């Protein structure tokens with residue numbers, strides 16, 4: 001009997017080690033990693049530079065406390081601000097913590113303006129985490145069910161519909177922020193359109209709202225730019241980060257600018273583990289290797305190989321509703337539920353995920369090579385073909 005609490009329907013394998021884009025299980029079987037632990041292992045597994053940096057850091061300092069200065073945190077914050085055009089950073093340990101900090105900033109920003117019940121616009125199909133505030137901001141009732149009462153203060157709108165948000169604004173004078181993923185991850189790889197993000201930026205400027213872009217999954221080079229909103233040529237006011245930033249070490253960050261960067265003062269927010277030297281070293285090394293090896297361009301190139309390969313292999317098969325995403329954040333939506341493809345791919349030596357029931361989600365490490373991308377296509381395309389052409393699935 002397992003003594004692990006029952007929160008995951010786990011797959012029937014256990015992984016023991018990895019190297020580059022490959023991982024091995026306890027039976028010695030090898031898998032191509034098309035998921036990166038859900039967009040976390042930016043540099044793949046056992047990256048020599050990350051391993052060396054962490055080994056070195058472990059011998060120096062793992063943890064001190066935020067009651068002392070942390071030079072590595074200063075360096076990582078500086079680097080994140082250079083890359084994003086933002087001004088300052090609060091470090092924490094996960095995506096939901098970064099989002100909690102963002103929500104607190106939006107609320108305090110409202111209170112500082114004299115709005116005593118500040119409201120935040122959030123989205124259908126959004127995912128922001130599993131704490132009470134972030135599950136309340138999430139747009140999936142399955143995530144919320146059983147945990148009511150939800151945290152109030154969220155107004156929900158559909159994505160990519162500027163009229164809906166203007167209507168919400170007219171109806172609600174207490175809105176202080178708009179909070180969205182540049183590309184929804186768990187919700188099915190649904191991109192906010194470039195024109196929509198630009199319109200939001202304008203609306204937020206006009207109304208004095210904070211534009212808060214959750215880049216926890218789509219950030220850190222995955223889409224071919226450092227941050228996915230950069231495709232729209234805009235700046236957010238608040239940007240939560242996590243997943244890929246530490247290449248596997250737990251880390252979160254909320255990056256802010258302008259008035260949002262000045263909302264917190266001592267006593268307003270804090271963390272015990274956040275910003276510890278080991279996590280900071282992981283973040284700095286991740287960004288450094290990404291830059292040295294131009295992993296953004298690589299993500300764009302390899303992503304294109306995957307999308308083109310899947311399209312051409314399956315051009316004659318019906319049942320593919322849409323292929324979406326950017327760089328190495330790819331969703332292949334089928335016209336029917338397909339969770340069983342995760343097991344079929346695993347048996348064929350490929351780790352993938354299915355989200356929103358019908359969307360095959362690919363989030364490979366950014367160290368993928370064109371050969372890995374081709375291997376992924378060569379394994380996955382026949383599996384999708386077999387699934388879409390099998391009689392029982394066609395009848396369903």
Ligand SMILES: *Cc1c(COP(=O)(O)O)cnc(C)c1O
Pocket residue numbers: 093094095096097099127128129130181185186214215216217218242243
């Ligand atoms: C995964 C995810 C989160 C939650 O991150 P955790 O580290 O699991 O708390 C929040 N927002 C988005 C967009 C995510 O993909």
